[in-house]
Amino acid sequence: MMTVLRPALSLVVLMTLLTGVAYPLVVTGIAQVAFPEQANGSLIRDSAGKVRGSSLIAQAFVGDEWFTSRPSAGAFATVASGASNLAPSNPALAVRVKEDAARLFVEGQGPVPLALLTTSGSGLDPHLPPAAAEYQVARVAAARHLPEERVHALITAHTKASLLGPPVVNVLALNLALQQLAPVPDARQASRN
Template sequence: MGSGKMHLLVSSIRIAAATMLICVAGYATAVWALAQAIAPDTANGSLIVGQGGAVVGSRQVAQAFTEPRYFWPRPSAVDYDGAGAGGSNKSPTSTEVANRGRELAERYGATPDNPVPADLVSASGAGLDPHISEEGALYQAGRVAAARGLETAPVEELVREAAVSPGGVLTPGRIVNVLELNLALDAMERTSGR
């Protein structure tokens, strides 16, 4: 290899290394630093710290609550695995999706006179949506109250207090973060002495 070609090869390697350093490491560091400066809680996973100081979850990732004393989240096609977000890729006309919806409706005790809200029987696109509709939470309030030996009215009031409007034309109605609602429910029960 001649010295001209060797010089060209070394120059090309230097340019590639500088480009990677600027475009990969530099850009990633700048985005990370900006996120830490503007919204550190979100940048660090929106973690929720429990009563004992341990992390109990994230505001951004659903968890599988199955006990009757807790509000249940939307179903998840990825079993609430934050490392593998994704939908089921099944059509709404899929027999499997229809059967899952039917089973969930039965689990909620739905009847023709008391239909279950759609978000409680259908997974979100990522399968990790931490929110349910206010209607979905109110639908579960009676079961949760009965399982804890509480009156339904204070549990419904807790749901209404926890509900927020996400805003925008595409997201009408109010939503509730299931983990935060369940933590508030535990705190309410502790303070009432039960």
């Protein structure tokens, strides 16, 4: 019996060491050398070097002074990533979309872009179409006391074209760049000084 078990156990140990230890270490080493940024999570750092997030995962931005991402079914938690799985006929989906549309609607700009009302397949998509970012310019510029032209230029600078798809804007990168802009003083505050 040992003559049968010994080779089988030896093979299990050998394959475990090869596929469970050696192979992952080699692949990790190659990734760290060839693609260090991607291998470490595609992290975005601010000017002080502090990690602000990943270019691959959306974050919740609250307040009129920020560009907002697509809605997230899992509250932007990576553990709960996934679509809402609500069917178009589900009343809960219709209620959520109506509430979001009313909250985001800007008079005179037409309907709210669909990308600001619907979740992505993962629920963590960090990108918006440029039109969805442009729709938010008036609100963000007013909240930050910036000229709309500056905010439009920021969106243009952060729009990335891909080989196989429409152009997109990474909301985290856009908001970090927005934070670096010096706001134009509020006219009411300037008159007091």
